[in-house]
Amino acid sequence: MTIPIPSHVRQVMARLEAAGYQAWCVGGCVRDCLLGRPPADWDVATSALPQETAACFGDRTLARAGMDYGTIGVGTEAGVVEVTTYRVDGAYSGHRRPEQVAFARCLEEDLARRDFTINAMAYHPERGLADRFGGQRDLKAGLLRCVGDPARRFDEDALRILRALRFGAALGFALDPAAVQAAQEARGLLGGVSGQRVQEELTKLLCGPFAGRTLADYPSLVFTTLPELAPLAGCAQESPYHCFDCWGHTVHAVDGVPQEPVLRWAALLHDCGKPSVKSMGPDGRAHFYGHPKISGQIARTLMERLCFSNQRKAAVSALVERHGEPLPMPEKRVKRLLAALGEEGFGRLLLLMRGDVLAQAPGLAQERLGLLAQAEALGGRLLRQGACLTLRDLAVGGGDLLALGLPQGPELGAVLRRLLDEVLAGELANERPVLLARAGEIGGVPIG
C-alpha cells in the first residue's frame, strides 16, 4: 500500500530528514488516504524541536502562532503545511487542553496521545505505515475506538466525546461500545469545553452525511451540550401531518437539507420552541402557535453561547423564524422574503422548508413540495425581471427627496423605506413620478 504524498509535502519532509530528523505524515491525511478520500490537509509530525524546524525552513514564510504547542506552519507553493514536533501531552486541566506539552523524540509516543485509532496512524514514503493501535483494522471494520482506555481519554479531554460523534457522522462509523459507555459517564465534563470548540465539532457533525443517524443514536450526548433541544424528545406532534415526535422530525429535517453549516444548523434548531408552546385543540390535534418566533429566540441564545459569528447567527435565526411561512406563497410575500433575506437567504429558506416537509408524513408532503417549487420559480422570475426589492432598486433616491424639499435627516430614510414597503406590497409602481408624488404626500410637501 502506498499513499501518494503531494510533492510540496514530500519536499517539507525531505528537508527535515536531510537535516537528520524524522518526518511522517500523520493523522487525518493518512486516515483519509486509506479510505480513498482526498485529505482536507496534510500534517507532518517530526522529531525536530520547533526551533529546529524553523531553522530548516529559514527561507520560507513561517506561521509561529502554535509554536508553544510544537506546531509551525511552513509556507509552500501549494499552501501551508503544518509541521508539529512529536509530543506527549502533559497534565490535563479542566478536562480540556493539556497544561503543558512535552516534546518527544519518538513517533510512537506521539501516536499514543491521539484520540482514535483511525487518527493515530503515520505514513512514511520509505518506511510505510506506522499503525501501532490497529487503526487500519478499525478503518476496515468501520469502528471508532479510542487509543487506550476510553474513560481516561474522555476524562483528559471531554471534547473527544464530540469528536467521536463528529467522525461517526462524517464517516458513518460505529462507536465502539466501550467508548459509548465511557462517553455517557463522562458527558457531564462537556460543560467545561469552550463554546467555540463545541461549535466547531458540532458543525462538522451536522455537515456529515450520517448526521441524522448520529443525532438519533446519541441524544443524551447531544442534549448535554444543547440542553435547549432536550424537550423535543418525546414531544408528540399529534397531527395527521406528522409521523415522528419533534426530535425524530428534527433529525429527519437535518438529513433533508444540503450539507452546509447554515442550513444544517437551521434544520436542527427550527422547531426547538415547539415543546414550550404546545397546546391541544378541541379537534384533538396538537398546535404549536408562534413556535417559529420562539424557536428563533432560543436559537439565538444557543448560538450566542457557542460563540457563533454575528453573520451566521443572523443567517440561521432568520431561517428558523421564517420556516413556518404559509403556502402557497403569493408574489407579494415572495418579494418581501427576497427583500428581507436576499437571493441566497430566500433560496435557503425554501430548502429548509423542503427539508421540513420531507420529514413530515409522506402522504401529505407532495402538495407542499409542489407549492415550494412554485415559490422558487416565482422568485427566480422576479429576480430575472429585476424586480424592485431593496432601497437601491427604488426609482428615486435620497437626493430626489431633498430636491423635492424634504428635510435632511433620519426622516428621509424613513420615507424611502416606506416607499419601498408600498412598492413591495404592490400598492405603488416603482416609477419616478409615482414615487415622487407619494413621497410628497408622506413628507407633507406640496407637489407643484
Ligand code: ATP
Ligand atoms: P479533519 O479532516 O476534519 O481535519 P483530522 O483528523 O485531521 O480531521 P483535526 O482536528 O485536524 O482532525 O486533528 C488532527 C489530528 O490531531 C487528528 O487526526 C488526531 O490524531 C489529533 N487530534 C486532534 N484533536 C485531538 C484531541 N482532542 N485529542 C487527541 N488527539 C487529537
Ligand code: MG
Ligand atoms: Mg485536520
